[in-house]
Amino acid sequence: MQKIVELFTKAKQEKSTVRELPLAMRSRPLLSLELLSEDQYSKIISELGELKELFRQNATASVQNSKDDLLNLSQAVTYTGLSKSFWYKITAAKELNYYQPNGKTIFFKRGDIDNFLCRRKIQSNQEISLEAEQSLLSHRLRSV
Numbered sequence: 001m002q003k004i005v006e007l008f009t010k011a012k013q014e015k016s017t018v019r020e021l022p023l024a025m026r027s028r029p030l031l032s033l034e035l036l037s038e039d040q041y042s043k044i045i046s047e048l049g050e051l052k053e054l055f056r057q058n059a060t061a062s063v064q065n066s067k068d069d070l071l072n073l074s075q076a077v078t079y080t081g082l083s084k085s086f087w088y089k090i091t092a093a094k095e096l097n098y099y100q101p102n103g104k105t106i107f108f109k110r111g112d113i114d115n116f117l118c119r120r121k122i123q124s125n126q127e128i129s130l131e132a133e134q135s136l137l138s139h140r141l142r143s144v
Helices: 002-013 023-027 038-065 073-080 084-092 110-117 125-143
Strands: 070-072 107-109
Touching (some): 073 110, 107 110
């Protein structure tokens, strides 16, 4: 294992191509999972999960911080977290305004997406009771 790491480091320093690397390096993985302890393996898995989450947050932040009012399909997926197939179904059913300037690429206005996502509000119990109280008060005032 140490020899492979040394060869890899040397090849990296020399900026060799993959074809120039020894056959042993090309055919064997650089890190064998069999050599890892359970703790090391768990640590690698958790770090990969953290990296994935950071990449997702970065992609979401870049879409939210963009000054463009239009989002393409992949940006809409990142912005909402909903799948591409969901957006294709929504556009096929014409439930949301979208734009196709070249007949192929789909664009959405951010405001249209926000309105679409907020179209069916479910009231909390607190809002329902507040609305009921206001209705009773207004009904009592009308009857007096």
